[in-house]
Amino acid sequence: MSLDAVLARIDADLPAATDRLMTLLRIQSISTDPAFKSECDKAADWLVADLNSIGIQAEKRATPGHPMVVGHVGDPDSDVPHLLFYGHYDVQPVDPLNLWTAPPFEPKIEDTDNGPVIRGRGASDDKGQLMTFVEACRAWKEIHGNLPCRITFFFEGEEESGSPSLVPFMEANAKELKADLALICDTSMVSRGVPSIASQLRGMLKDEFTITGPRIDLHSGHYGGPGLNPLREMARIIASFYDDETGKVTVEGFYEGVHEVPAEQLRQWQSCGFDEADYLHSVGYSMPHGETGYSTLEQQWARPTLEVNGMWGGYTGAGSKTVIPSQAHCKITCRLVGDMDPDALRGRIRKHVEDHLSTDAKVSWDQDLEGSPAPVMNIERPEFEAARGALSDEWEREAVFTGMGGSIPIAGFFKSVLDMDAMLIGFANDDDAIHSPNEKYDVKSFHKGIRSWARVLEALTKAG
Amino acid sequence: MSLDAVLARIDADLPAATDRLMTLLRIQSISTDPAFKSECDKAADWLVADLNSIGIQAEKRATPGHPMVVGHVGDPDSDVPHLLFYGHYDVQPVDPLNLWTAPPFEPKIEDTDNGPVIRGRGASDDKGQLMTFVEACRAWKEIHGNLPCRITFFFEGEEESGSPSLVPFMEANAKELKADLALICDTSMVSRGVPSIASQLRGMLKDEFTITGPRIDLHSGHYGGPGLNPLREMARIIASFYDDETGKVTVEGFYEGVHEVPAEQLRQWQSCGFDEADYLHSVGYSMPHGETGYSTLEQQWARPTLEVNGMWGGYTGAGSKTVIPSQAHCKITCRLVGDMDPDALRGRIRKHVEDHLSTDAKVSWDQDLEGSPAPVMNIERPEFEAARGALSDEWEREAVFTGMGGSIPIAGFFKSVLDMDAMLIGFANDDDAIHSPNEKYDVKSFHKGIRSWARVLEALTKAG
Known part of the structure; x- marks a missing residue:
């Protein structure tokens, strides 16, 4: 199957893809506020309809909270890889509203010094990121009639309010949700233009x-x-x-189980374009204050x-x-x-x-x-190196296995509930203002994100 | 003038004196709660009337808060000593009311293991203590027709609510209030039956x-x-x-200006009957936690x-x-x-x-x-040793110059505003439950307190 035709289709369809994202962004799916319950429902309905429009079997599933969206495409009996893609359609509250330069649920394209951005609540976290994967699937289906692998779509609507229904739903639907590998698009790039796979969480x-x-x-x-x-x-x-x-x-014994970062990984981190001074200065620090002998990234990701x-x-x-x-x-x-x-x-x-x-x-x-415990990203699996190659090709720059200082509970749940490894690829930037007023997603993140997933799908199919 | 007759009169008048205190205790003069404003006023009126009944010129003086009571007795032109006596007629709130075994403003005599007590809000702090002095003056007047020295009475009604009117009133009436020495009856005895003059405050x-x-x-x-x-x-x-x-x-320099306690004072403290173990155990300590090499009393009074x-x-x-x-x-x-x-x-x-x-x-x-700064009690003045002798006589036990860990602002104000030394003599016990439910004052404190003041007045007159 030709990847080039898919990428060309993605380029041509970008205006329409952006319009679809805008439609989703207009839905006020704030999960933590009961006043927006029907809007969460509406976002789930919209996603079901959009997946159906590509020819993917999808449906809304009730939970005690906001509904899940589950979709399937591909033949269960074939031996192509089976991937699960996770994203969330709910968004953070918009307070303080007076700090927004435009209404948060009336998204628009704006020009900035770093190029055009899509401005609005959820543009980055996580509707824009979620749609990069959906749009890659759409283009692939339109060019080839089917996808190169079997895919389960799994979207939740409670990520911004503690995911109370997530584990019970995964446990109740374990057989249906279990795949070879989970893909999660809810993370950032380590620095602008540097494709990143978060392989080390705390x-x-x-x-x-x-x-x-x-x-x-x-x-x-x-x-x-x-x-x-x-x-x-x-x-x-x-x-x-x-x-x-x-x-x-x-x-005593605090550091038991702590391993030094392998030299190759350190090399990637050192060359990943992370601006230590900017990262520290932006919050009022002149220097890192953690363990001496470790860089800021090590202190934050590996210590x-x-x-x-x-x-x-x-x-x-x-x-x-x-x-x-x-x-x-x-x-x-x-x-x-x-x-x-x-x-x-x-x-x-x-x-x-x-x-x-x-x-x-x-x-x-x-x-x-x-x-x-720290979730283990199983980067020895061939899919990780395959995805890294695909991302490097798209961004014309070596992709990096990065760390993350925080915890992404969903990655741990895939492992603990479904015994499924997860791979975290995201295209957000640190200046996306997620959870804050004037959230945005770079058009470049959206466009190259879609192209990235098209490449990753092909690479994982070959690697799997 | 015969002291013995005065003491005998005090003994004979104790039931009536107790009745008078009971009357004052029934007035709900809670200064911090505006709902009790008229009760504070009533307490001031009662004190004015009681002083007048002994033949003391007294009046209520308005302040922005609760009124002061000021009274005078004695000839300004005579050369007898001029003493100011300070007390306060306001009391603490009574919450939590459910922990009282009887209504707080319906005082009564109760028998206890340590003898009879007067139970009720203000019995100790400070109505009972204040009345020891008034009753001593009454007995003296009744026996001798006049007092051995000139006295100014100064009662406030805001001590339990921060004394906001105190300093302005003292400043505005400095000439009227200034005396040779201030007497304050609002402190405890260092242990039961040990007469105490608080000479060292922090x-x-x-x-x-x-x-x-x-x-x-x-x-x-x-x-x-x-x-x-x-x-x-x-x-x-x-x-x-x-x-x-x-x-x-x-x-650095923290201990500059700190002096070691003189040996004679230490000796008094060591023999004052203070039960260190009980004092510490009662709040959950097995040992003192201050500077090593200093006793609990030193840590608390002198460090x-x-x-x-x-x-x-x-x-x-x-x-x-x-x-x-x-x-x-x-x-x-x-x-x-x-x-x-x-x-x-x-x-x-x-x-x-x-x-x-x-x-x-x-x-x-x-x-x-x-x-x-720490208020300086000028115990080199002969009145202090004279009062100590008088107290020792009454309690048949050497009176002690004690310290106090806390601060008594009024003592500092007499010095800073009126340039007047103060002497703190009180007959309360540590178990009086001041500021707590079931406040009480030992009948012995009341009775021997009145007798103590009769002796002190005579001793100060001789010393002055």
């Missing part, structure tokens, strides 16, 4: 603890001096988590963290109160990499705190906060 | 600061690692305030502190949020002793924080939080 451990000193709040005049203050105790214990010289976490996300205790209102409070509180999260075991780590952190407590101080732990 | 310095890391709140996935976290920074800086081995504050009263930043709601916040906040107070200079100390603390900040962290300071 896991997560959450915990929360309370340090109790005196039985009751005390008057700092009466007990100031002999009285143990849990705020001071909390500060001392948090400070004890870190070696300020090296930036390392001092919790674990123990982060304090919240800390509170005592009097926090206006003015002053002369209190030695009974309790101090702290919320922490760890980002995990490699083979770090969240359960073992939770025990180590708790032991560290208990070992460092003063006489008369007590600690209690919040229960049932979840942990998940 | 001063106060308040400050508040904010540490800013990134310009905005960051996602802990994206920036966790390279991102400086102001909560960690705050913890490190608070921890750096202290030497955990010695319990000392590490701020300065740097206390964290509030600390907060990041996400503090239910569950978890993966945020590196932009800011962390902290409220501190210092208790000052000796000649510590609050302004110099503020500068030292601010310098310590600034010197310990990491690159990219910034600190800002709340302005206009007040500081006041």
Whole structure:
């Protein structure tokens, strides 16, 4: 089958593809606000109809929340690869509305210094990204009458509101959804024009603890001096988590399961065009503050963290109160990499705190906060190198296996619920303002994104 | 003049004196709640009438808040000592009402293991204490027709709500209020049956600061690692305030102006019957946590502190949020002793924080939080030793010059506004539950308190 004809079709159809995206962007599918429930439903209906128009069997499936869209194309009995494509049709709320330069659900093309962009809520996250794949399939079908592989489409409408229905739906429909590999288009390129496959994500451990000193709040005049203050105790214990010289976490065994980044991967990262200074300066940093001896990208993608996300205790209102409070509180999260075991780590952190407590101080732990290991992207599979080649061809620049500092739960769910590897390819840029006013998607991301998927589909078919 | 006759009169009049106190206790003079404004007024009226009934010129004086009561007795042109007596007629709110075993404004005598008590809001703080002095004056007048010295009575009705009118009123009536020495009856005995003159109070310095890391709140996935976290920074800086081995504050120059307690004073403290174990155990401590090498009483009365009263930043709601916040906040107070200079100390603390900040962290300071040096009780004045002798006689036990961990602003105001020394003598016990449900005053405190003042008045007249 000829790829060139498909790419030519994509180029010719770009105005119509853009119009279709605009139609989808006009639907106000804000999932977190019940007032927009019917709009979420409408977006699901629109996607079903659009898939049907290409000749793909698709339907809306009810959940306790917003509906899923599931579609299938290709012969289950053939031996071509079976891919699942995941995206989400719901969008973030638009507040603060007054910071938008145009109504968020009246999308338009705008010229910018970096070329034309599609401006509107969901243009990048995730309607625009989702449609890059749909449009690639459309072009392929129009040129060749069918797709080079078997594909299951799986769109959810609750990604921006915690995906409460996702795992139950996957469990209830595991047989139908299981494929050889999942493709996810919900990530960014590491820098403008550098095609990226996110191959290294971090896991997560959450915990929360309370340090109790005196039985009751005390008057700092009466007990100031002999009285143990849990705020001071909390500060001392948090400070004890870190070696300020090296930036390392001092919790015993913290780095067990952490692996150094392979040289080849480091080479890709070093040449991926990531602008460290800009990344740091944009938020007010002059330097990276993590472990010494590691670059910003390594600190963020390949090294674990123990982060304090919240800390509170005592009097926090206006003015002053002369209190030695009974309790101090702290919320922490760890980002995990490699083979770090969240359960073992939770025990180590708790032991560290208990070992460092003063006489008369007590600690209690919040229960049932979840942990998940770092998702493993199985980049040894030939599809990963095949996709990298396809992306490199399209963008005329070596594609990069990047890391991601955050966690993408869906990738972990595909593995844990369906035992299916996932590959994350996305064309967003860091300046897309997702979750913020004036969200946009570069027309170049949309156009070359569609072309990228056309190439990737062919490459995966050959590799599979 | 015969003291014995006065003491006998006090003994005989105790039932009537108790009835008078009960009447005053039935007035619901809660100063902080506007709903009780007329009750505060009523308490002031009652006191004016009661003073008048003894033959003391007294009147209610309006303020922007609750009224003052000012009374005078004695000849301005005589050369007997002129004393000012201060007390307050307002009381704390009574919440939580359900914890009271009887209505708070229906006082009654109850028998307890430590003897009979007068139970009711204000019984100890400060109506009972205030009336010990008034009743001593009444007995003296009844026996001798006049008092041994000239006295100005000064009662306020806003002590439990921050005394907003106090200093302006003192300034506006300085000439009228100025006396040789102020007597204040609003403190406790160091332990049951041990008469106490609070001669060592601590001063106060308040400050508040904010540490800013990134310009905005960051996602802990994206920036966790390279991102400086102001909560960690705050913890490190608070921890750096202290030497955990010695319990000392590490701020350079912090102890400038701190003096060791004279041996004679230490001896009094050591033999004052203070039950250290009980004091600590009652709030959950097994040991004192202040500077090593100092007793609990020294840590609390004679050593300065740097206390964290509030600390907060990041996400503090239910569950978890993966945020590196932009800011962390902290409220501190210092208790000052000796000649510590609050302004110099503020500068030292601010310098310590600034010197310990990491690159990219910034600190800002709340302005206009007040500081006041430790009030100096001029115990070299002969009146102090005279009063101590009088109290020792009454309680048949050596009276003690004690310290107080807290600050009594009125003592400082008498000095700063009227250039008048103050002497703090009180008969409350630590178990009086002031500010709490079921407040009480031992009948013994009331009875021997009245007798104590009769003796003190005579002793001060001789000493003055």
